Amino acid sequence: MAPSDYAWDTGYPFGEQLLVLRAIATEYDASIVCGVENVRGQQIGTIHPTTKIGWLTRGSAGQTFVMTRPDGAPLLYFISSGGYSGQTIDVQDPTGQGLGRLRRGGSRWRIYTLTMDLEFSGQRLGQSNIGTTIWQMDKKVHEPILDAAGTVVAHVDRRWHPHTGSRNPHYDYILDCSEPTSFPLPALMLATAFAHYMYDRIQMGGPLGGPRWPSRDN
Numbered sequence: 001m002a003p004s005d006y007a008w009d010t011g012y013p014f015g016e017q018l019l020v021l022r023a024i025a026t027e028y029d030a031s032i033v034c035g036v037e038n039v040r041g042q043q044i045g046t047i048h049p050t051t052k053i054g055w056l057t058r059g060s061a062g063q064t065f066v067m068t069r070p071d072g073a074p075l076l077y078f079i080s081s082g083g084y085s086g087q088t089i090d091v092q093d094p095t096g097q098g099l100g101r102l103r104r105g106g107s108r109w110r111i112y113t114l115t116m117d118l119e120f121s122g123q124r125l126g127q128s129n130i131g132t133t134i135w136q137m138d139k140k141v142h143e144p145i146l147d148a149a150g151t152v153v154a155h156v157d158r159r160w161h162p163h164t165g166s167r168n169p170h171y172d173y174i175l176d177c178s179e180p181t182s183f184p185l186p187a188l189m190l191a192t193a194f195a196h197y198m199y200d201r202i203q204m205g206g207p208l209g210g211p212r213w214p215s216r217d218n
Helices: 003-007 185-204
Strands: 018-024 033-038 043-049 062-068 074-081 088-092 098-105 113-120 123-131 142-147 152-161 170-177
Touching: 003 185, 018 043, 018 185, 033 185, 074 185, 088 185, 098 185, 113 185, 123 185, 142 185, 152 185, 170 185
Parallel strands: none
Antiparallel strands: 018 033, 018 170, 033 043, 043 062, 062 074, 074 088, 088 098, 098 113, 113 123, 123 142, 142 152, 152 170
């Protein structure tokens, strides 16, 4: 079985009902990097950009991130396109095989959140909302991920991560799956959790991010 198969084989992302996307501060808080751990604190992998990005280019039209195992082997790719608003995030296995995408749906006039459809081969498999602005950083995040029938199959929660060494606040994101799902939803749910983290860092990081008080709710 290829390493990426574990992203959906058991019905949970990498066989884990709960995954923590652990915030990792980078130099000048410019890049977007996080660890992926299970509930026991074991590292499943790390998500990082495939090319160096700076704080001025984090919201550019195209960015590719790779999730690698601790030994460096690639597990998944997340390809964000569509500029700052992040119209789509395509998910691929290490061979470039498509595993679906997150595509912006809902009203185009919403300014604080994006409604993202989870799709595969043109079929809508689910939906979730993702915050995109620092003005919502004090808001508690307990965002459901719905399947095509509207059933809650997971939640994404946000938790303040202290002591990163950065002057800007960092948050961990927790993907808590309610029940097993079938291919390729586990990989798309992990992509949804990463999208929360990615937009967080786009908004909060960089030398202009500045110190902010973490919310008591997170």
